[in-house]
Amino acid sequence: MFLGRSRRPAGDVGRGLTVRTVAAGAVLALIVGGAFAVLLASIADLRDVRLREQRSAEVLTMANRLERLIIDMETGQRGFALTGQEDFLRPWREAVAAFPGQASALERLVAGVPAERARARTIAAAGTSYIDDYSVPLVEAIRRDPARARTAEIAEGERRVDAMRADFDALVATALSMVRTEQRQSEAAAHRASAVGVSGLIASVALIGAYSGYITRAVVVPVRRVAGATRRLADGDLQARVPESGAGEVGVLEHGFNTMAVTLARQRAELAASRSRVVTSADQARRRIERDLHDGIQQRLVSLVLDVRAAQARLPPDRPELAEPLDRLAEGLGEAVDELREISRGIHPAILSEAGLGPALKTLARRSAVPVELELDVPGRLPEPVEVAAYYVVSEALTNTAKHAHATTVTVRAHLADGMLRLHVGDDGVGGASTGEGSGLLGLADRVEALGGTITLVSPPGEGTALSAELPVAGG
Incomplete structure (x- = not known):
């Protein structure tokens, strides 16, 4: 029977369902939080990789831009040397003016990568030397003596440009290698982030489902069972009981409900027995009163009526004045007997x-x-x-x-x-x-x-x- 189990100690309530629920919620929060922390770390890693990839792409762009400036310088001064026309010096002047700023920008861009930083400094130094020590003096010399365009100084310029282009090629190769590396790392980080995100989502859904299932089994189902039994109890079914299988406070609730139901059933049985005893006692008293009236007062009154009638029969002929009073007395006694019979029948009918x-x-x-x-x-x-x-x-x-x-x-x-x-x-x-x-x-x-x-x-x-x-x- 459900009530055969001993009452749970009070300490079990404090260490029961509340502790389990809080512990399960804490574990769930820890696991879900850890999964999202890993996901955020993966996203941050992916962002860093994308930033490095973007920086490498900017290095490539800047290197190509600087190389284009050197080519513009070489082309402009060569055209001026061959034709003597000042129009060829317009792109040259623009390239000479732009090169220092672009070189400085390149150095800042690669400041965090030692190998690229050294290569950028070499390119900047070579470009500055090319401008200051060769290109500008050559243009001035050609203006003074156009015949110098055919001297060995032109060959020196080509050599310098080829050397700088070799440095550009090396820088571009390094940047391309880093771009490819960053792309691979970016793809790997993206895959990791996706895998962590999907795994975290699946784990979170599974854990939330498990937690919901536990709460349903441990709380919702027992409480609904107690609620249903409570409705039956309220409808008068005092035999309604619930299994005492819940943990902690739910088990105490189940035990308390069963105890209450047993108490109510016992009290109703005691009340019914008490009411039955009261009714039986009242019926017995009514029957005893009816019997006492019938066997006592009623019989006495009937006897008195008979005595009065006998006295009337023995009345002397010379006393006619007594006949009427005796007759009224007999009739009054008879009416009293009838009324007493009605009262007796109302108290407890003898025929029953x-x-x-x-x-x-x-x-x-x-x-x-x-x-x-x-x-x-x-x-x-x-x-x-x-x-x-x-x-x-x-x-x-x-x-x-x-x-x-x-x-x-x-x-x-x-x-x-x-x-x-x-x-x-x-x-x-x-x-x-x-x-x-x-x-x-x-x-x-x-x-x-x-x-x-x-x-x-x-x-x-x-x-x-x-x-x-x-x-x-x-x-x-």
Whole structure:
């Protein structure tokens, strides 16, 4: 049985479901947080790789730009040397003016890479030397003596340009190598980030699902089970119980519910037994009073009536004035006997004790002020408490009908089947009856329910009244 388990110690509550839930939530947060931390690290790594790749691409662009400036210088001065036309010096002047700034930009761009930084410095120094020591002096010399364009100085310029182009090629090769390396690293970082992201998402969903499943099993299902049992208990099913399988506070809740249900069932059983004892005790007292009245005062009054009649018979002929007082006394005593019989019958009908429910109901029907259609199917005697309760149900219903219903007919049915005595009293009166305070039907409900039975009243205004009762009969 569920209640056979011992009560959990109070300390288990503090270390129960709350601790498990907090611990599970902390583990879930740690794992999900770790997965996202790895994902963020991968994203940061990918960003750094992309920045280095972008820097390498900018190095390539800057190197190509510087090489183009050197070529523009060499082409411009060669065209000027061959033709003597100043137009060829316009791109040369632009290249000479732009080269120092572009070279400085290249050096700043490769400042973090030692090999590229050394190569950029060599290119900057070679370019500056080419401009200051060769190109500018050559242009000035050609202006003074155009014949110098055919001297060995032209060959020297070509040699210098070829040397710088070799340095450019080396720098470009290094930059291209780094670009390819950065691209590979970028692809690897992207793959890692994607893999970490997908893995983190899958792990997070799985962990959240597992956590939700745990909460559902540990909290939601037991609480819903307790809620359902609570509804059954509220509807009157005091046998509703729940398994005490929950952890921590949920287990305490289940145990508390079962304890409450057992207590309520015991208290209802004690209340029903107490009500039954009260009703039985009252019936026994009423029967004892009826018997005392019948065997005591009633018999004494009957004896007095007989004595008065005997005195009348022995009255002397010469005393006619005593005949009338004695006759009034005899009649008064007779009326007192009749009234006492009515009182005795109201306290506890003797015919119910002597003949049973069937004859007692027939007597009620004959004495009813409203015509009664009686249908009886009650063979033999029933337990005394059942007969008494059934009698008073019918008696109170007939009394209310006569007083309030303004009915023309009443139907009374009593049927015993399947261990249950079913009573029905219906009329065609004005309806509107209730079992509220001040109504005798309220006491009938207490009497019927004390025996484990039920009583129902249906009395819509203008449509008559129907009173039904069911009383369990042991061995019926």
